[in-house]
Amino acid sequence: MKVFNNVIYVLVFILLISCNKEKLEVDILITNGKVYDGFSSASKNNTIGIKNDKIVFIGDENSASIVAKKIIDASDMIVSPGFIDPHTHADRDLKNSKTSHNKPFMFQGITTVITGNDGDSFYPTSKYIKLYDTHKIGTNVVPLVGHGTVRNQVMGKSDRKASEKEILQMQKLVQQEMDAGAFGISTGLFYSPGSYSNTQEVIALSKIVAKNDGIYDTHLRDESSYNIGLIASIEEAIEIGRQAKLPIHISHIKCLGVDVWMQSKAIINAIEKANKEGIIVTANQYPYDASATGLQAAVVPRWVESGGNDSLFIRYRNPKLKKVILEETKKNIIRRGGADKLLFVKSNKKDFVGKNLLEISKMLNISAEEAVYEALKTGYIRVASFNMNPEDIHNFMKQDWVVTGSDGNTGHPRKYGSFPRKYHKYVVQDKIVSLVDFINGSSAKTADIFKIKNRGKIQKGYFADIIIFNPKTFKDKADYTDAFQLSEGLEYSIINGKIVIDKGKFTGILNGKVLKK
Numbered sequence: 443m444k445v446f447n448n449v450i451y452v453l454v455f456i457l458l459i460s461c462n463k464e465k466l467e468v469d470i471l472i473t474n475g476k477v478y479d480g481f482s483s484a485s486k487n488n489t490i491g492i493k494n495d496k497i498v499f500i501g502d503e504n505s506a507s508i509v510a511k512k513i514i515d516a517s518d519m520i521v522s523p524g525f526i527d528p529h530t531h532a533d534r535d536l537k538n539s540k541t542s543h544n545k546p547f548m549f550q551g552i553t554t555v556i557t558g559n560d561g562d563s564f565y566p567t568s569k570y571i572k573l574y575d576t577h578k579i580g581t582n583v584v585p586l587v588g589h590g591t592v593r594n595q596v597m598g599k600s601d602r603k604a605s606e607k608e609i610l611q612m613q614k615l616v617q618q619e620m621d622a623g624a625f626g627i628s629t630g631l632f633y634s635p636g637s638y639s640n641t642q643e644v645i646a647l648s649k650i651v652a653k654n655d656g657i658y659d660t661h662l663r664d665e666s667s668y669n670i671g672l673i674a675s676i677e678e679a680i681e682i683g684r685q686a687k688l689p690i691h692i693s694h695i696k697c698l699g700v701d702v703w704m705q706s707k708a709i710i711n712a713i714e715k716a717n718k719e720g721i722i723v724t725a726n727q728y729p730y731d732a733s734a735t736g737l738q739a740a741v742v743p744r745w746v747e748s749g750g751n752d753s754l755f756i757r758y759r760n761p762k763l764k765k766v767i768l769e770e771t772k773k774n775i776i777r778r779g780g781a782d783k784l785l786f787v788k789s790n791k792k793d794f795v796g797k798n799l800l801e802i803s804k805m806l807n808i809s810a811e812e813a814v815y816e817a818l819k820t821g822y823i824r825v826a827s828f829n830m831n832p833e834d835i836h837n838f839m840k841q842d843w844v845v846t847g848s849d850g851n852t853g854h855p856r857k858y859g860s861f862p863r864k865y866h867k868y869v870v871q872d873k874i875v876s877l878v879d880f881i882n883g884s885s886a887k888t889a890d891i892f893k894i895k896n897r898g899k900i901q902k903g904y905f906a907d908i909i910i911f912n913p914k915t916f917k918d919k920a921d922y923t924d925a926f927q928l929s930e931g932l933e934y935s936i937i938n939g940k941i942v943i944d945k946g947k948f949t950g951i952l953n954g955k956v957l958k959k
Contacts, residue, residue, distance in 0.1 A: 464506040468493050469939065471508060475516025475910060480523040480886035480899040483878055490521065492906040495939035500902050512941075514934060516910050520877075523885035523900050524553025524907035524937065525861050528726045528892065529659070529693045529847040532583075533557040533564055539577040545948060547581055547850060549928040550861040551884075551916075553907040553937050554582035554957070556892060559693060559849075560661045561590030561630030567622040571956045578952035581937060582907070584892060585956065586659055587619035589629040589647060590636040601638045601748035609646050616650045623958035625892055626657035628693075631675070632664060633739055634747045641678055648686035656959065657892055658682060659691045665733075666777055666829075667701040669744075676709050680716045680723060689722035691891055694849045697834040698733060698827075699777045706837040713843065724891050726847030727838050729864040731830045732785075732922070734854035737799075737823035740784065741774040741814055743767065751818075758815055771811040775799065779829045781810035785922060787853030788824035789817070796923070799825075824853045826922055836874050845891065846884040855925040859918025862929040866917035894957060910934040 468491035477488045479500075491499030491508060499506060527547060532555040535541040547555055557563070564570045567585050574583060596611045597604060604612065616627060629644060630636045648658050660682075662675035670678070676692070683690035692713075697705050713723045738747070738754075746754050746767055757763045775781055781800035789795050794802055794817060803813035817823050838844050846864055850857035861884060868874040875883075889898025896904045909932060916931030935943035940953040 466491055466499055466506055466508045468498060468508060468510045469512065470906075470936065470941070471503075471510035471513045472516055472521060472908070472910070473503060473513060475519050475521035477521045477900060478878060478881045479901065480882055490900060490908065492908075492936065492939050495905055497900060497902055497904050497906050497908075500900065514910065518912075519910050519933060520913050521900070521908065521910050522551070522881050523898050524909050524935065525551045525846070525884040526554040526556070526888040526892075526894065526898055527552045527848050527850070527861075528556050528691065528845060528888050529559045529849045530555045530557055531559065531849070531851040532581075533570070534852075536574060536579050536583065537564065537570065542574070542577055543580040543948065543952060544954070545580065545928060546858045547848070548935060548942065548948070549932055550848070550859065551909040551911060551932050551935065552581060552861060553909065553935065554584060554894070554897060556584040556586065556625075558586035558588050558624070559628045559659060560633065561588045561628050561636040562633075563588035563591045563619075563624075563628065565591050565595065567619045567624055571623060574956050579954040579956075580942065580952050581954040582897075583954065583956045584894060585624050586626050586628040587616055587624040589627055589639070589644065590633060592616055592619070592647070593635045593639060597635065599635045599748065599750050601634070601745060603640055604643050609643060612647055613650050616647050617654075620651065620654040620656060620959065623956065624656070625894070625959045626659055627651045628659040628661075630661045632661055632668070634744055637663070637744045638748070641681065645682050645685045648682055648688055652686050652688035654959065655893065657689050657691055658686065659693055661693050665696055665698040665702075667699065668774065668777065672697060672702045672705055673708060673712070676712055680712065680721055683716070683721045683723060684719075689724070689891070692723070692725040694733070694847060695725040695727050695838050695844065696733065696830055699779060699829045701777060703831040703834060706834040710837065710841060717843070724843045724845065725838070725841075726845050726888075727835075728847055728849050728856045728860050729835070729839070729868055730854075730856055730860075731832065731835060732826045732828040732854070733830070734787065734824060734826050734849070734851060734856070737784070737786070737814060737825050738818055740778055740825055740827060741771050742818075743770040743774070755815075755819075768809075768811045771814055775810055775814075778827050783828045785826040785828070786817075786823060787826050787922070787925060788822070790821040791817075794820075794823070824851075826854055839868060839874055842879075842883075844883070845888045846880070853925055855918065855920035855922060858920035858925065858927055859929050862916050862931065863918040893959075906936055906939040908936045
């Protein structure tokens with residue numbers, strides 16, 4: 443009789459516990475995965491429940507009574523917040539309905555891209571937000587307003603200082619773009635027309651951004667020794683933060699060219715000193731030893747560009763100017779490591795693609811500096827420039843204020859491979875950074891830097907941007923000979939609660955949103 447009573451008591455106890463369990467109906471339940479939440483220092487074996495576009499449950503599956511429409515068994519896989527890419531040129535694909543899926547970024551595990559970088563944004567922001575909403579996009583988008591774009595609207599490409607009236611006009615346009623949803627301003631102070639501005643102009647526009655609780659993102663005035671030098675450019679960025687009173691984010695931080703190799707330690711010290719002063723300074727970095735940019739931007743002197751391409755070739759054909767132009771171009775080629783270090787990755791002339799500048803100069807039977815202008819006559823040329831030192835790359839990568847970015851653009855493998863490459867090469871193979879630091883520095887930290895609310899973490903109440911990847915196969919496939927290969931090893935990607943990659947295949951669902959400040 444006692445045994446019978448004990449069994450009854452146990453059954454009643456179990457019944458009471460089950461009755462008291464939280465009852466949940468979810469769209470997606472992720473079980474058995476190794477969960478990295480984006481901000482903790484270790485993984486957890488949590489079950490995750492998603493309803494509509496939000497995370498509604500995190501914890502022990504047995505602690506609740508859960509009914510799920512779809513269950514994802516993530517055994518032997520890593521579950522992570524979707525990656526946030528702080529520096530992209532994805533807007534060039536997003537504006538086209540045929541490429542708005544954004545698969546090159548999506549298959550890296552990226553669920554949110556930041557656009558309008560390097561001072562170059564699509565204008566006006568409101569027009570493109572409507573366009574993206576109309577034809578739908580594959581990933582979330584965070585827009586920035588480009589300083590160069592605003593300057594071009596007011597002043598064109600003229601090489602001169604802005605007047606007080608022009609600065610007021612630019613400030614109004616910056617406010618207009620911030621009102622439309624931009625999260626901050628970007629500068630490309632190395633590129634025209636941004637290169638024609640002085641620090642005070644940038645501070646004046648940044649003060650408008652600061653009033654709107656925005657961020658300042660910068661491609662530095664000089665990442666090498668072209669004009670004021672790398673260290674001075676870092677100091678300029680810090681001074682802008684100091685005077686405008688807003689956070690500073692340095693894009694694709696690097697020491698570009700032999701003239702500035704091994705300056706990473708001095709830069710790190712300067713940034714940490716600024717952070718102690720209360721100026722918030724962060725940076726992003728892509729995991730490659732070659733940069734990519736336009737051939738013209740890489741080696742043509744800025745003063746030659748003033749007024750646009752027509753003016754450039756008028757100056758080049760002037761016998762009095764041509765000699766000086768070629769001398770300065772030659773110096774810039776040397777800065778980049780030499781003609782053999784400039785690989786043509788995009789050109790209207792197919793014979794040029796895959797060859798370096800030295801090979802092309804021999805093909806044309808002219809000097810490398812002359813070959814630059816002959817090549818530019820055929821249209822836009824994009825080059826990969828092999829000019830970085832591994833020690834500098836490692837030094838920056840180890841800093842807790844440096845996050846992962848791609849600077850993804852056509853022709854360089856970073857558009858298709860940055861985040862998996864960093865995981866495969868620098869986490870798994872070389873062990874430069876830990877898995878936790880890689881994930882946190884690819885998600886939550888970036889969300890915090892750009893003030894993106896309720897994203898970047900696996901946390902109850904946050905938007906359901908979650909990826910699941912195979913730790914053994916997650917890696918890049920794109921390289922400099924074929925930069926258009928999707929990365930592999932991403933098994934699932936969930937964006938705003940919808941599965942967009944299912945068992946490694948794109949589902950065709952476009953569930954990205956334009957995020958607004």
